[in-house]
Amino acid sequence: MEVFVAAVEKGSFTAAAEVFQISPPMVGKHVRNLESLLGVRLLSRTTRRQSLTEIGQQYYERCKFILAEVNAAEAGTEFMRAIPRGKLRITAPVTFGSITLAPAITDYLAAYPEVSVELTLNDRLVDLVEEGFDAAIRIGEPANTNLIVRRLTPYPIMICASPEYLAREGIPASPDDLTSHQCLGFSHWNKRDGWRLQRGEANDSVLPNIRFQSNNGQALRTAALAGFGIVMQPKILFLEDVVAGRLVEVLKDFWPAPFPMHLVYPWDRQTVPKLTTFIKFIMTRFGAELPMTAVQQPDKREP
DSSP states (O other): OHHHHHHHHHSSHHHHHHHHTSOHHHHHHHHHHHHHHHTSOOEEEOSSOEEEOHHHHHHHHHHHHHHHHHHHHHHHHHHHHHSOOEEEEEEEOHHHIIIIIHHHHHHHHHHOTTEEEEEEEOSSOOOHHHHTOSEEEEESOOOSSSEEEEEEEEEOEEEEEOHHHHHHHOOOOSGGGGGGSOEEEETTSOTTTOEEEEETTEEEEEOOOEEEEESOHHHHHHHHHTTOOEEEEEHHHHHHHHHHTSSEEOOGGGOOOOEEEEEEEEGGGTTSHHHHHHHHHHHHHHBOOOOOEEEOOOSSOOO
16 A cells, blocks of 8 residues: 555656665556455556546545554554553452552552553452453462563461450460361362461461351451451451451461462563553562562462
């Protein structure tokens, strides 16, 4: 189309050839290929002059419009690559996303006023490419594949219960005591493995007595505050309640090690300024200063 338009506007194949630094016969070949593709004659040529056919005139006008749109799209892409702007779609676990990530994102948006963020909170594993997300926070051990993973500060877990519950049912002294207590379970954890606690240097799985479970940490917190049982969830969910005395830490010597946490994103999106600035911001705020690796989304469900 570009060669055809140049041939029309320059008035000859020779002049168009100079624009594209090709030979005049090659210009003629481009035009003939177009005519063959369309099944119509676009140019009438004699030894002294050339002119557009009626169909050629209409096609020439459409070509100019199409090429202008292409140029505008390319210019817009370059503009987007130069300055962080546009929408970022981010997904994260519910508890971390609502308590810690959301206020951090507002700081990021204050620094980059031409970027907007859509934050989707979900404790299921999300396919970033399939569902159109730019990046995700993942909690748990990753498996090898082709996403970029950046290590973040590990995610601490705690076990606690209300003073009322402990006064009524007693304080557990070891993980084995959980089988005789009422416990609150998180639906996304593997129920066959139970609660993975620490006994000295070793990890141990305990199957607690769970009468109430939910896929939402805030629901479990509400039940714990109501004195229903013992709960294990991210520390950030209970910190204010513990400080205020509404909940009490239990089995502290047996808490699981902090869960690994990562920022993950597809390889092909990392050069977009809105994403590169977001990555840098998250790594500055939450990064663990460890090497970057290529990995898949975690196999284990997130709290």
